[in-house]
Amino acid sequence: xxxxxxxxxxxxxxxxxxxxxxxxxxxxxxxxxxxxxxxxxxxxxxxxxxxxxxxxxxxxxxxxxxxxxxxxxxxxxxxxxxxxxxxxxxxxxxxxxxxxxxxxxxxxxxxxxxxxxxxxxxxxxxxxxxxxxxxxxxxxxxxxxxxxxxxxxxxxxxxxxxxxxxxxxxxxxxxxxxxxxxxxxxxxxxxxxxxxxxxxxxxxxxxxxxxxxxxxxxxxxxxxxxxxxxxxxxxxxxxxxxxxxxxxxx
Ligand SMILES: C[S@@+](CC[C@H](N)C(=O)[O-])C[C@H]1O[C@@H](n2cnc3c(N)ncnc32)[C@H](O)[C@@H]1O
Numbered sequence: 001x002x003x004x005x006x007x008x009x010x011x012x013x014x015x016x017x018x019x020x021x022x023x024x025x026x027x028x029x030x031x032x033x034x035x036x037x038x039x040x041x042x043x044x045x046x047x048x049x050x051x052x053x054x055x056x057x058x059x060x061x062x063x064x065x066x067x068x069x070x071x072x073x074x075x076x077x078x079x080x081x082x083x084x085x086x087x088x089x090x091x092x093x094x095x096x097x098x099x100x101x102x103x104x105x106x107x108x109x110x111x112x113x114x115x116x117x118x119x120x121x122x123x124x125x126x127x128x129x130x131x132x133x134x135x136x137x138x139x140x141x142x143x144x145x146x147x148x149x150x151x152x153x154x155x156x157x158x159x160x161x162x163x164x165x166x167x168x169x170x171x172x173x174x175x176x177x178x179x180x181x182x183x184x185x186x187x188x189x190x191x192x193x194x195x196x197x198x199x200x201x202x203x204x205x206x207x208x209x210x211x212x213x214x215x216x217x218x219x220x221x222x223x224x225x226x227x228x229x230x231x232x233x234x235x236x237x238x239x240x241x242x243x244x245x246x247x248x249x250x
Contacts, residue, residue, distance in 0.1 A: 001111070001164055002078070003033045005153050006070045007120040008049060008062075010035045012150045022158055025167045033157065036074060041066035050123055059124035067119060067130050074117050082115075090115035092135045094126065095149030095156070099138030104179035106139070107159045118156065120149030176216075182235030184228055186219035221245055 005013065013035050017023065025031045042049045042065070050060040071092055079087035091113040100106065110116065119126070119135065131138065141152040161167055168174055178184040189200040203215045224231050225245055232245065 001031050001113075001160065002115045003031060003157055003160070004074045004115075004117045005033070005035050005120065005157075006038050006067065006074070006118065007035060007148075007150055007153070008038050008122050009120075009148065009150055010037050013154065016154045017157070021167060022161050025161050025164065028166075030164050030167050031161050034074075036070055038062070038066045038070055041069040041073065043069075053124060057124075061124050062121060062126040062130070064127040064129045064134075067126060068134055071117055071119070071134055078115050086115055089113070090117055091137060092117045092119065093156070094119045094121065094131065094135040094138045095141075095152040096121060096125065096131075096138045097140050097143070097145050099140040101140050101142060102156060102159070104159075104177075107156070107163060110156075110160055111163045116160075118149070118153045120153050122148040179231075181220075182231060183220040183224045184231070186216035186223070217241075218244065222248060225249075 007013070013033075017026065017033055017035075022031075022033070026033060038049050039047055042063070044065075048063070049066045050062050053059065053061045075087040075090055078090055091110070093110075093116060095118060119130070139152070139156060141155045146152060162174065174180060176185060187201075189204060193200045193205060201215070203211050206212070221237075221241060221244060224235070225248060237245075
């Protein structure tokens with residue numbers, strides 16, 4: 001997967017993309033992440049990427065020119081390195097608190113795109129013509145407002161990279177992750193088997209894989225009902241599991 005990020009603050013990406021899973025995935029060539037400075041595409045006298053809003057009001061708005069030129073430049077590089085078709089198919093994503101709220105389902109769907117171009121807004125946001133004529137998708141990381149799209153871009157990129165085959169060694173752990181199966185994850189324990197008088201549930205030490213699997217599934221169901229009951233309506237559950245949940249409420 002090839003990821004491009006257009007931002008006014010390229011330095012912000014240095015730490016998060018060099019460390020841990022994303023850093024290792026880049027080192028191993030499983031993902032390429034290129035950061036582009038929006039200001040490099042601002043060609044007016046003062047290289048201004050933002051300007052005052054028409055109609056007045058506080059704050060500044062990101063101008064359309066540098067964003068259109070930036071996306072066009074990235075697409076022409078994709079065309080040169082891969083093919084014109086790949087450039088045309090690249091998904092252009094605006095990070096914005098007005099977009100569809102990111103879910104694991106959206107993350108999975110996005111991994112089908114080999115090339116993704118993220119646009120990080122700042123200040124009061126971006127000129128509306130960017131939304132209307134440049135982007136394919138608008139993604140929010142939650143119903144709150146951050147100062148810029150950089151942290152949201154890191155959040156989305158991290159969630160995407162984890163799903164690239166080979167990035168996380170144990171695919172079973174991905175399947176068990178919260179939200180992968182529509183539920184939240186069961187409780188996890190590690191050594192010691194007793195800490196300050198609090199023992200690990202005996203079933204986890206039993207070595208009986210079938211019982212461990214059943215216990216974990218039931219714990220996921222219990223937790224989801226207690227902490228995120230909204231998820232249960234859409235979760236793919238068996239009739240026995242629905243019955244189990246009904247009995248829990250009694
Ligand atoms: C201060 S916000 C602008 C908010 C804008 N005035 C509005 O009300 O929609 C600046 C930039 O931060 C990013 N941003 C802020 N909150 C976000 C969120 N919840 N999800 C994704 N991006 C966000 C967007 O790129 C946005 O353009």
